[in-house]
Amino acid sequence: xxxxxxxxxxxxxxxxxxxxxxxxxxxxxxxxxxxxxxxxxxxxxxxxxxxxxxxxxxxxxxxxxxxxxxxxxxxxxxxxxxxxxxxxxxxxxxxxxxxxxxxxxxxxxxxxxx
Amino acid sequence: xxxxxxxxxxxxxxxxxxxxxxxxxxxxxxxxxxxxxxxxxxxxxxxxxxxxxxxxxxxxxxxxxxxxxxxxxxxxxxxxxxxxxxxxxxxxxxxxxxxxxxxxxxxxxxxx
Numbered sequence: 001x002x003x004x005x006x007x008x009x010x011x012x013x014x015x016x017x018x019x020x021x022x023x024x025x026x027x028x029x030x031x032x033x034x035x036x037x038x039x040x041x042x043x044x045x046x047x048x049x050x051x052x053x054x055x056x057x058x059x060x061x062x063x064x065x066x067x068x069x070x071x072x073x074x075x076x077x078x079x080x081x082x083x084x085x086x087x088x089x090x091x092x093x094x095x096x097x098x099x100x101x102x103x104x105x106x107x108x109x110x111x112x113x114x
Numbered sequence: 115x116x117x118x119x120x121x122x123x124x125x126x127x128x129x130x131x132x133x134x135x136x137x138x139x140x141x142x143x144x145x146x147x148x149x150x151x152x153x154x155x156x157x158x159x160x161x162x163x164x165x166x167x168x169x170x171x172x173x174x175x176x177x178x179x180x181x182x183x184x185x186x187x188x189x190x191x192x193x194x195x196x197x198x199x200x201x202x203x204x205x206x207x208x209x210x211x212x213x214x215x216x217x218x219x220x221x222x223x224x225x226x
Contacts, residue, residue, distance in 0.1 A: 033213070040123075042204065042218040043158075058213070090157060094214075100165045102148055103206075103214055105158040 002026055006091050006106035013081040013113045021076040021109050023091030030096035032074035033058075033103065034066060036087040043090065049074055050096075081113045116141050118207050120217040127195055128225050135190040135220050137179075137205030147188040148206040148214075149179055158204060164188065175199070197226045 004025045013019055023032065030051050035043040045058030047066040055066045063085060065077045074093075078085060088110050092103040121136030139145060146165050150158040162173025169181040179190045188205060205217040 040218065043216040045213060048213060092158075092214075100146055102160045102163055103158075105150075107157045
C-alpha cells in the first residue's frame with residue numbers, strides 16, 4: 001500500500017518552462033489537494049478536487065492548473081514557470097466522510113525555478 | 115474566515131524537557147483538529163486527531179493534545195522530548211464540507 005505518491009521528487013526549471021507534477025493515491029479517496037510550502041508560511045492550498053472530473057481553486061491558484069481525469073490521479077501544471085514558484089509542493093488526499101478524516105501526504109516535490 | 119494560529123515560531127529545548135506547543139483555532143460549529151509532524155526533508159505525518167469525545171487525545175511517539183473548547187485551543191504536549199523529536203509541527207482544523215486549514219507551523223529544535 002503506497003499511499004500518496006508524487007513524481008518527480010526534485011526538479012529544476014528555467015523561467016518560462018512548463019512542467020506537470022503527478023500525484024497518485026491508492027486509497028480510493030475522493031478528495032485530493034495540492035499545497036505549496038514556503039519557509040515561515042506553512043502550507044498554502046493551491047487547488048483541490050472533491051471527485052473525479054472536478055477541480056476548484058484554493059488560496060494561491062494563480063500560475064497553476066490542475067486536472068483530475070482519474071480518481072486516483074491529480075495533476076498540477078505550471079504553464080510558464082516563474083522564480084516565485086520555487087517551493088516544495090505536497091499532494092494530499094482524504095476520504096469524503098465529512099470532516100472526520102485526516103489528510104495523507106505525499107513525499108513532496110522540491111521545485112527550483114531559475 | 116476559519117483560521118488556525120500557532121503561538122510559537124521556533125522552540126528550542128534540551129532533551130528530557132517538557133514540551134507544549136500552542137494552537138488556537140477560529141471556527142464556528144463543530145471542528146475536527148489535527149497535529150501533524152514534518153521531520154527534516156520528509157512529508158507531513160499525522161501525530162494525533164480529535165473529532166469528539168474525550169478532549170485529551172493521545173497520539174504516536176508519546177504525544178498528546180488537549181481540546182479546550184472554551185479557549186478555542188488544541189495544544190500539543192509531550193512530557194519528555196528526545197533529540198529525534200526535532201521537526202516542524204503543524205496544527206490543522208477542518209469542518210464538515212470544508213478544506214483543511216493549517217497553521218504556520220512551529221519549528222522544534224531539541225538539543226542533545
